[in-house]
Amino acid sequence: MLPYLNLFGRVLPTYSLLGVAGVLLGLLVALARCKRFQLSASDCAYIYVMGGVGAVIGAKLLYLIPLLPQMIADLPLLGQNPSLFFARYLTGGMVFYGGFLGGILGAWLEARYFRLRFSDFFPVLVPTLPLIHALGRVGCFCAGCCYGVEAAEPWGIPFTHTIAAPNGVPLLPVQLYECAAELMIFLFLLWYAPRAASKGGILRAYMLAYAPVRFVLEFFRGDVVRGIYGPLSTSQWISLAVMAAAIVWLVRERRENRS
Template sequence: MEAAPAMSLLALPFPTIDPVLIEIGPFALRWYALAYIVGIFLGWWYAKRLVSNQRLWGPAGSPMKPADIDDFVVWCTLGIILGGRIGYVLFYDLPRFQENPLEIFALWQGGMSFHGGFLGTTLAMILFARLRKIPVWSLIDVIAPSVTFGLFLGRIANFVNGELFGRFSDAPWAFVFPFGGTEPRHPSQLYEAGLEGIGLFVLCRILTHRYLKLRTPGFVAGAFTAGYGVSRTFVEFFREPDIQIGYLAGGLTMGMLLSVPMIIAGIILMVWASRRRPVAPTAARRGGESPVE
């Protein structure tokens, strides 16, 4: 059991922010829901920019059209929500949901897993790409950096809700969270927002715009996957484990356990993509819009 440090005189009080942004009668819009909505729209917008920028794809052009991204938004949303919820149920709190199955549908009470959402969105991309005859890895390469907007906003919403806070800390930037006792804790949600949101976006931006890795299908997807795994594993050293799970064997957490395979898979995917000969898309699948930076 982790021992609490002496109360730091420099600990920051948690800002008073109502988790509910707008409430009209029975309708309530929460910051967490808004983060998902805005994150999906920003990702949609950015994915269309990547598809429309022919310079990033080379002479062969983009293997998909902006209209394909428009149609994929619904698939992506379902993959995020269903995968995220099912992942949370299976990975983090299965006994509770076995006792109360109807709570699985109570999404407004919170409980989403990134790793589950990752798997759900990946399945949606594979099915959609095969249906539209789009190269699967090219679609994943476009969606991967677009996900970073939702990751950033989602972690900020976690901070606003005062949930998923960090371990005890005497750092001057530690916060006393309303549901974390009287001791200051790491704002691990902000660490994750910086690494998983901003950090991964910058990494993917450099790979797509400077090194033109969209021309190497699968490489950006691999970098994102490995990058998330590394970022999440690092933050887990500062994040308080879920109370219903705690620490696993060797001091590991469930977040670490689920992230290690992502690191391995991402590295393998980057190596495989680098050695693979790119397949030129057919003219029928190329985007027809002018380049956009």
Template structure:
């Protein structure tokens, strides 16, 4: 008889607990063990809904709700139809850009040899930086259709993104994917699907930093009108900085490892965001001062 995934994961976690107890003479503190959740949240007949996909839906729903709240508090010219249209284009940008970004930034040789697998999104493999570029392109198309300024739209959208990122990192944690580096901190966690080494729960670090903390900062910063481009710049610099920091605790991808100067691919992709964000904020405030003095 074939056991359900949840039971198999439970047995695997139990095996690792026994292994750790058997070697308790080498351990001086309790060790947290990832629960090895079933990746399927629920099933409806033959349809299985996975946690990671559910987190994407949560992120999109949060965007739609926050956009309406944000539009009201700024008295911005965004009605429900415009927000839904913007969300539609944003979803396309996230999915297409995220997938292509992963293909190009992380595993170009593999997908060059297996091009049919580029379309197999359900197998996993999404890149934030690729999804970010996809969203920028989608906003540009939306701006052209609606006759709006691109930076005006990116300023409006920027504070709405971090909670969606937080939901995605929770999905990573539930799936026990993208674990952290081996560590001896008191809250280290063993991911039985990886090995028996205690590791940083880096998915939760990213949930807290580039998700919750970045949302709080941007939501506060964007509570009133700022020079055009300033909120977008704050997002770029803020996300880039927090992701750069979190990457020190995250295990680099096996097929890439650490790159030049001991930095990960995520850090190399985040560094230009920090520089671009700082430059955009300086430009925005300088332009506003020149406009006021002129």
């Protein structure tokens, strides 16, 4: 695949470039829609940026949790070879759900600091999530991480020059499947945002749309770094929790509206 790009004489990771492109594109989309929902573009930008900071921290933390036993065993490397320890655990490696939860927390704290109602910004911020994630998954495909199970051609694609996937083995391009699903969710949320019965409805819609997709696609993942607990992966357990939370939220809101 294409794990690195040569731009202006510098070799840069494709995954990182696409991640940055996704964040910038998401910001542009959010700011462009602020006027429609009578929101301050500057307030939106502050909340978006802090949400991004929280997302990076959360994504990294959740990536490290399944690796804790191995990381504890490698603690002596901090004294013997710290660069190897940092390269092994602190470079690359992100888990979306950690980013999702961390991003919400970071954005909420920023809105609280400026005494803004966080839910007012949901219609412009929530649709950016699947858009950013879609470009991130293309980056995963280029880097060879988050790869799928072995599959015969033409369903499987043999990877070459990857940093994570086994080279020369036909693998299901599950990253691209998720990218396509994310783009469909993005378009749906753009349509749904002005029609949601409540401002929280768009976040709930996203949770109900994405969690089942992620749950199913995890069965077709071939990498083991994501962690397996019992019959399911870390992200599958979280997907079930997200779906349950969204359903409970929906039921409670409907009951409150009836009373």
